[in-house]
Amino acid sequence: MAHAQSSRIQEFIGDPVSDSPVVDRDKMEEIFQDIQADIRYDHELNGCLNCGICTATCPAAHYYDFSPREIVQLLWTENLEGIYDAMQEKIWACAQCYTCAARCPFENSPGGLIMLMREAAIKHGMESAKNVLRPFSRVMLKLISTGNQLSPDMINAEGFPDWGPNISKVEAPLKVLRQAIPIPTLNTTATAWEVNLKTSVELYTIWEETGVLVQLETIDENLYDVILDIMDERREDLEDWEDEQDDD
Numbered sequence: 001m002a003h004a005q006s007s008r009i010q011e012f013i014g015d016p017v018s019d020s021p022v023v024d025r026d027k028m029e030e031i032f033q034d035i036q037a038d039i040r041y042d043h044e045l046n047g048c049l050n051c052g053i054c055t056a057t058c059p060a061a062h063y064y065d066f067s068p069r070e071i072v073q074l075l076w077t078e079n080l081e082g083i084y085d086a087m088q089e090k091i092w093a094c095a096q097c098y099t100c101a102a103r104c105p106f107e108n109s110p111g112g113l114i115m116l117m118r119e120a121a122i123k124h125g126m127e128s129a130k131n132v133l134r135p136f137s138r139v140m141l142k143l144i145s146t147g148n149q150l151s152p153d154m155i156n157a158e159g160f161p162d163w164g165p166n167i168s169k170v171e172a173p174l175k176v177l178r179q180a181i182p183i184p185t186l187n188t189t190a191t192a193w194e195v196n197l198k199t200s201v202e203l204y205t206i207w208e209e210t211g212v213l214v215q216l217e218t219i220d221e222n223l224y225d226v227i228l229d230i231m232d233e234r235r236e237d238l239e240d241w242e243d244e245q246d247d248d
Ligand code: SF4
Pocket: 047, 048, 049, 050, 051, 052, 053, 054, 055, 068, 069, 072, 103, 104, 105, 106, 107, 108, 110
């Protein structure tokens, strides 16, 4: 992850100090209120001693310009500019391991609070959310349309250049290898396991009811359209299958 450097000083109140887009204070307040209104917020922020135990145990803090202590302090002191600024890059450094939550003497969950900030970044269509999620469009397509994150046929040299030459061992005769698994639902390559049509369609209802699709539309309209087409198709397939059962 590239580190954004603050290249200018704050020019006026409400002007974020990094290179993030300038927004008015009402917008910052709206974003903060969305974070604060979440039912999890009061469970995950009980106060903050500014002791730094969370940052001392945070793996991401060792590698990035990132500190959970700093994020919690911004929320605790309701520093709107700082919160908005952190949402431009810093919140995406968290690995969501929750070591911080296990260590905080106040029983805060910095990782959980960061998750709320990420959700708000998606809801408000922030560029940082779009940039972070763009490389995961294949995974999101697979996850939302089938419930599988990664399928065997996605594990190839093109998808995992960082694996180096060892990827060829996994690529090998994929179909043959999968057929050798003595569990029929795992004999597939396009999904990690065979996904029942009815299960997929039930999953689509969950995505709709929980607002996942609305969030997806905010960050990637093209992917949203593709997934809607897949959903329509699978729903029609299920209706056809049910009609066939009635006819029998
Ligand atoms: S969130 Fe908890 S561990 Fe982190 S600085 Fe605040 S009180 Fe300390």
